[in-house]
Amino acid sequence: MLVHGINYAPETIGIGPYTAGLAQHFAAAGHAVEVVTGRPYYPAWRPADGSSALWRTSVEHGVSITRCPHYVPHQPGGVKRMLHHASFAASSALPLLRCVSRRPDIVLAIVPSLIGALPAVPAARIAGARLWVHVQDLEVDAALATGLVPHGSMSARLGLAAEQALLSRADLVTTISGQMARRIGEKGVAADRIGELRNWANHLDAINGADGAAVRKEMGLHGKFVALYSGNIGNKQGLEIVVDAARLLAARTDIAFLICGEGPNLARLVGLAGGAPNIRFEPLQSPERFAPLMRMADCHLLPQLADAADLVLPSKLANMFASGRPVVATAEQGTGVAEEVDGCGLVVSPGDAGALAAAVSSLAGNAGLARRLGEAARERARQRWTRDAVLRDADAHLSRLLAAGSGN
Template sequence: MDSTSELPVILPQAPVLPAQRTTTSLGSKHVLVVGINYAPEPTGIAPYTTGMADHLTTRARSVTVLTGMPHYPNWQIEPQYRFRLRTREIARQVGDAFDGLAGIGQHDGLLIRRLRHYVPARQSAARRAGYELTFLMNCLSTPIEQRPDVVVAVTPSLGGAVAGARVARRTGAQLIVVVQDLMAKAATQSGISGGGGRVSAATAAVERYALRRADLVAVVSDAFRPQLHAYGVPDERIRLLPNWTHIHACGLSGPEARQALGWPQGVFTVVHTGNIGLKQDLGNLVEAARICAERDAGVRFVIIGDGSQRAAIRAQARGLGNLEFVDPLDGVKYPQSLAAADLLVVNERPGVGDMSLPSKLTSYLTAGRAVIAAVAPDGATAQELRRTDGAAHLITPGDPAALADSVLALRRRPTHCAEMGVLGRAYAQAHLGREAAAARLDAIVEECVAG
């Protein structure tokens, strides 16, 4: 197994935050970003961590990323990385707004260090602990070539947050933790095997350790604040950093998009995208499709993506003619799949509340299609969707009959669905733009440096 190796230039797939070089107090500073998910992973947290690192490259003297081997959402390490302990990659062109960053002006570009870690084929609390611990140990044993002035650690994973805290303490750097998921909450709410009791308590202790050592904590949802307060993080150290939309609407009508993808016309198309894991509880969607098949032949369900539960969900759906599974799509076909939908689905396991905010929401709302969400009424997802003032229809999670009834009711109201889509896109344009996210990120980092 190689201990380290040079790999060629990488080109992240997703559009990133706006990239205009400016002179700031970060111009002479070095930033370290720590997070286990990164491009070329197409979904989940990776596009946001990638976007932040790329944007900071336009502000700071240099940016180094400590990340994992690409493995999400299928939970398998990509073949080209399978036998490597560490890799070292120099990104000289990033996204669609960067060109030849390394060596230009006073900026040194972006260095990506990919670190080997255990990737469990099946999810359990013990396997998740191994996943976290191996990434943490490789982070701590990897030499940092440039002493950082600012460390930005992203959860998940907790291992990355702890590593970021340890590096910041050792080097005297300022520490920002960006909370995408609350991991202790996830241990109890996601349904992972062995995730309750002692495991949840231990996870909370580790999470508390990392968050209390941060100079600033950035959360993607205000629903996370109460848990941070319970950890002893004062409100004056918490900042809101909502995720931004990392896709562009493809501009095709529904029939045009279905034609481009080779999907059938003349049916009401219901689409779910993203991770197929425990938290998503997509067995609920399968049973709703079964009910719809018995009541209306003009409804088609599509599940796009991969994840630890895909095989189990496919087995549950065996024999259903109105449900299709599609592998993860590239940056061109994914927006087309959203445009091809008449209705986009968010589905969460009953009991999931304030542990996370689905990353797919920004893409769904940008696509301008109606959204149906089977989520806890007081959870982070419901709170975010209520802010759209009508773009989403909320129903009780874990009730396939209620989901089927709502799908069929919306099928009978195409004008209302179109109005919901317009409201979603308007909300995305007003609140989920990359420019606004870039300004918030700049403000948080500048405040941390000045503080």
């Protein structure tokens, strides 16, 4: 199996941990797995300390990994983001050809990025391999919805063309939610070539055994009801609503908003907060501190822009559920996020800071409600988001592709 995608471990959030988890799982099952990926940079949008600016190959957890250099913009706007992914497509072409010479049975292309993944199409064709495209993010739709790329622009047209070129040539297209699968079907992919493959709660066991008391004490949050957002600070999140909600609750000295993360919109968000005493910003926490942080929170915040609904199902939701704390999400009824959070938290309309503030306030004032919703969230994580269950689905998709290939 040849896996191609720009994000991989040691990135700790976003797509990287799941691509690494899939590759390591397949290798542990006895498959020969090669990965062509980029240098680690996410979510800070700067090359990780110690990462090489040249091509490097290593073997990690039974997986042969070639890391390729590529352009990393500090502020990833529309054109710069396209150059970022195009540079990976170019730098990964030669390593892909070397891997293709070993005749893989499966080429697994991870999206995003569409442009970066395009070399997987000729790679699969040359190798005579089945092409499996796994869509983590409907990036063109999301870029248009959030205004990152203008409608009708050259960037939009190129992105849509790349999307069509990739999806139309795939033997199997999997994605992380049923709603995203339906949207892929609307793009012309036949139903029998579409499957669902969720992200799992990758910190489930650690969170279950964690105690957040030390983190709460260290951060000076004793006696506070803590509403936490932890993750990437980018365009799709719409985190401005969290700042607005905190301002509306400025008189509630018992409630604190905590934002832990990195990303291109961090500086702007800190400026919008203007030093408000009930909003605290912390860096993205280390893997060792992540589980205690999640358990320390009294509720988790999952903001999203209205137009970005069903274009991605945030992987952070699984770990929120695993923490046994209620989730407050901004989503329209009937969307994937609203359906996932139903019964495990509160859902308010996107862009309605007053409703978000009211939801946080209601949980802070009703410990019984918060406890019931949190217990339901933990149970949902066990039912839908365990690593073992998701990897069984991955095995089924792989077996289906291998069987189809052997029949040709």
